[in-house]
Amino acid sequence: MDRPELLGTRLFDLTGKVAVVTGAGRGLGRVMALALAAAGADVVVSSRTAAELDAVRDEIRALGRRAESIPADITFEGECEQLVERAIAGLGGLDILVNNAGMNVRKPVLDLSLDEYQQVLRTNLEGYFLCARAAGREMVTQGSGKVINISSIMGRVALASQAAYASSKGAIEQLTKVLALEWAPHGVQVNAIAPTYFETELTRPLFEDPERHDFITGRTPMGRWGQPHELAGAVIFLASAASSYVTGHTLVVDGGWTAW
Numbered sequence: 001m002d003r004p005e006l007l008g009t010r011l012f013d014l015t016g017k018v019a020v021v022t023g024a025g026r027g028l029g030r031v032m033a034l035a036l037a038a039a040g041a042d043v044v045v046s047s048r049t050a051a052e053l054d055a056v057r058d059e060i061r062a063l064g065r066r067a068e069s070i071p072a073d074i075t076f077e078g079e080c081e082q083l084v085e086r087a088i089a090g091l092g093g094l095d096i097l098v099n100n101a102g103m104n105v106r107k108p109v110l111d112l113s114l115d116e117y118q119q120v121l122r123t124n125l126e127g128y129f130l131c132a133r134a135a136g137r138e139m140v141t142q143g144s145g146k147v148i149n150i151s152s153i154m155g156r157v158a159l160a161s162q163a164a165y166a167s168s169k170g171a172i173e174q175l176t177k178v179l180a181l182e183w184a185p186h187g188v189q190v191n192a193i194a195p196t197y198f199e200t201e202l203t204r205p206l207f208e209d210p211e212r213h214d215f216i217t218g219r220t221p222m223g224r225w226g227q228p229h230e231l232a233g234a235v236i237f238l239a240s241a242a243s244s245y246v247t248g249h250t251l252v253v254d255g256g257w258t259a260w
Contacts, residue, residue, distance in 0.1 A: 011242040015040035018091045019239065020083065022074055022131060023101030025052030027200035028150070028231055032098055034059060035232035036239060042066035044087040047101060048073050066091055074101050074127030084134040093142075096239045097135040099128040100150040104165045104202075117164045124168035125175070132179060132190070140186040147183075148238045149176050151194040153254050169194075173250050180248030189247040191238045196254035198226040221256030 019036045023029040024045035037043050037060040045056045045067065053069035060067035068090045072079040088094050102124045105116045132147050139145025154162055155169035172192060179190040197216045199207055206212045207225065217224060234253050237243050252258055 012236050012240045013040050014096075014236070014240055017041045017095040017239070018044070018087065018093045019096035019098065020044045020046065020087050020094060020131075020135065021098040021100060022046045022072070022083075022127075023150075024056055024098075025049050026056075027202050028195065028198060028228055029098075029100040030056050030059075031228040031231060032100065032235045034063070035236055036096065036098075037063050037065040037067070038232075039236045039240065040065070041096065041239070042091050044068045044070055044083075044091060046070045046072045046074075046083055074131055075122045077130050080127070080130040081134045083131070084138060088138065094135060094138050095144065096146045096148070097131060098148045098150065098235060098239075099131050101127055102150065102168075104162075106161045106165075107163075108161050109163045112163060117167075120164035121168050121171075124165070125171050128172055129175060132175075136179065136183060136188065139188045140183055143187045145183075145188040146239050146243075147179065147188065147190040148235060149190070149192040151176070151192040151250055153194050153196045153252065153257050155192075155194055155250070156252075157258060176250065177248045184247055189238075189243065191243070191246060191248070192250040193231070193234050193238065194250050194252045194254065195231060196220065196226055196257045198228055198231065200228060219257060219260075220254070221259060224255065226253065226255060 019041045021033040024033045025047035033043050033045050042065050043060050045053050050071045057067045057069040070086050072083040149172050151172045152169040154166040155173045176192040234251050
């Protein structure tokens with residue numbers, strides 16, 4: 001049945017929704033947290049660095065939204081569960097989870113230690129699983145919710161020295177599909193966003209390396225790196241009623257990289 005009351009900007013209105021964003025202290029996580037708040041959501045920001053979180057929390061409050069900062073290390077099961085519990089207690093519910101916390105170790109496989117490989121997977125894969133499971137218990141019970149996992153183009157293409165990162169992001173896309181299948185009957189949608197190289201603090205060493213900068217720019221059909229604000233529309237879309245019939249999908253935001 002048509003829902004004319006959802007046409008136009010109301011499709012993207014998140015007023016009354018509560019979101020949790022991990023890895024929200026800086027970079028793309030900060031931008032996505034602010035984007036959700038600008039669309040009307042109240043937001044819990046989380047990462048391991050309290051000082052950065054408090055600054056983002058204050059930015060969200062300046063937009064007129066409620067916000068809390070909750071430091072957490074998502075590689076620990078108990079901290080993921082406490083993050084969800086404290087978010088619900090502090091803001092009165094949980095409607096959106098953005099799994100964004102992540103790390104990378106760029107080394108050729110022959111130089112990559114097992115500990116380094118496992119460290120990346122613990123954060124980028126196991127941490128996502130733990131946070132999604134904790135949030136999913138609440139969302140399945142209430143019969144609604146949105147989980148958005150931040151993948152990468154490295155989940156579907158490969159570059160040298162990205163064994164750990166690409167492994168984690170490829171697995172995230174499959175985890176997204178499994179969660180979508182399991183939770184669809186309960187009104188919970190699970191999707192992913194796969195960004196390319198965006199100009200952030202994390203990628204600054206690459207951006208300032210002339211050889212790598214030129215390779216990435218030349219490999220991208222649009223001929224430039226992504227800017228953080230260009231991820232805002234994707235996260236709002238997947239968090240809002242505009243994507244009410246979308247689940248198990250990965251939205252690629254890559255300037256055309258994977259179109260080659």
